[in-house]
Amino acid sequence: MFEFKDTVRKLQALAHPIRLWIVTLLAEEGEEMYLNQIANNLGINRALAKIHLKKLEASGIVESRVVLVEGEARALRYYKLGEFDIHVSSKKLKKEAKNDGK
Numbered sequence: 001m002f003e004f005k006d007t008v009r010k011l012q013a014l015a016h017p018i019r020l021w022i023v024t025l026l027a028e029e030g031e032e033m034y035l036n037q038i039a040n041n042l043g044i045n046r047a048l049a050k051i052h053l054k055k056l057e058a059s060g061i062v063e064s065r066v067v068l069v070e071g072e073a074r075a076l077r078y079y080k081l082g083e084f085d086i087h088v089s090s091k092k093l094k095k096e097a098k099n100d101g102k
Contacts, residue, residue, distance in 0.1 A: 004096040006060075010086050013059035018044065019052045023061060023081065032065075032078040053079055060084055 013019055021042050026033065033041075039049035056062035063082040066075045 007086060007088060009059045010061060010084060011088075013055050013061055014086075016052065016055075018042070018048070019056055022049070022052055022056060026062065026079065026081040032080045034076045034078050038079065 014023065022038060025038060025041055035046055035049055035053070038053070039046045042049065053062060053064070057064055057079075060082055061084050062079050064077050064079045066077050068075050
């Protein structure tokens with residue numbers, strides 16, 4: 001079954017250049033990265049990186065986990081690229097258009 005809303009959410013998440021850079025960076029690195037690493041690699045501040053990572057995570061494109069730093073009262077959130085597919089065909093779009101995306 002074609003999940004129109006899920007596909008729309010993923011496409012919207014990928015529709016911003018910074019989010020595409022984040023996805024590309026995580027794909028190239030092939031491993032988890034924490035927020036500061038991502039921000040520093042892209043030359044953006046932590047707050048901006050966090051906003052975009054939240055959008056990517058909400059769409060299922062990126063996954064995260066929190067790791068407590070031993071001996072310190074802080075935690076690091078690590079991000080990695082999740083498993084996702086986006087398949088869109090004209091046939092499926094026509095069907096969803098007739099169903100108003102439901």
